[in-house]
């Protein structure tokens with residue numbers, strides 16, 4: 001039996017030459033049973049799948065191990081992407097590992113510190129665009145059409161092939177059971193599409209016998225998919241000026257919206273939005289109840305769960321998996337902004353005793 005991780009599922013992945021696989025041992029992330037949080041929310045069975053535990057700290061590593069392996073098979077030397085941060089961090093790492101040049105386009109002023117540090121430090125050519133993610137994606141797609149680079153945004157189907165292993169792994173870790181509902185944040189909408197594909201493939205090949213309700217959560221200021229869902233539509237109206245502190249999902253024109261809406265409709269799932277305040281509260285609750293530190297966009301899945309319970313939109317007896325998509329260290333500024341300031345004293349034991357005795 002192969003060790004747990006993306007390549008445990010090699011037989012379900014479109015690899016022509018396994019010798020060309022580029023890996024940082026991604027996947028195999030913890031599926032935590034969260035009984036404290038479940039009790040707090042009045043739920044029977046709640047799990048958190050922490051994708052922040054991947055090599056570069058987000059679920060993107062699953063897509064990149066597959067996508068950069070494909071680039072290897074094609075003999076490509078230059079790869080690129082537009083990114084809100086995590087895609088660029090991951091592509092920079094996997095391209096370094098396979099001696100490829102990497103070009104990343106980032107929306108200047110809206111990329112969390114940890115992600116920018118990663119893209120720079122792994123040696124990518126980092127270009128900041130005076131525009132948003134959607135503008136950057138249009139530009140990098142033009143470079144790909146001109147043959148200047150191999151595009152590894154989630155328009156590239158090999159990215160989704162790698163990310164579908166999140167669905168496989170959840171079943172694997174639940175002893176081949178399928179949760180009633182999977183809740184995750186949605187930005188460009190590749191991940192919700194990929195994970196749905198994974199669950200469908202396991203069912204179609206007889207490994208499992210049911211499918212979860214796919215539930216996508218967006219930020220109040222960047223929710224084109226939620227708006228389409230609430231009108232029962234299959235097309236979206238792009239948000240021209242997406243705004244949220246959850247910069248990872250500050251996306252107004254999600255390229256994968258058709259697949260994402262199909263996943264939500266066909267699974268009998270839901271789409272809901274949450275405010276920045278609800279995201280920060282959920283981010284704190286998860287850290288202080290379960291010891292799991294995630295970046296703001298990731299906490300949208302927990303904030304969405306809380307909101308859906310309050311709306312009586314889900315059954316408290318459901319077996320629920322919330323996917324937290326990126327590590328809290330990615331956005332240290334957001335974490336410090338949301339916390340009480342540290343106490344600062346001189347090296348004086350009396351002062352220290354007076355503080356401790358207050359506790």
Ligand SMILES: Cc1ncc(COP(=O)(O)O)c(/C=C/C(=O)C(=O)O)c1O
Nearest residue numbers: 083084086087187188189190191325326
């Ligand atoms: C932490 C985190 N949580 C959720 C999402 C949304 O996933 P998709 O709905 O598949 O886009 C992202 C996406 C990030 C980028 O799109 C990028 O890095 O360019 C993320 O980094």
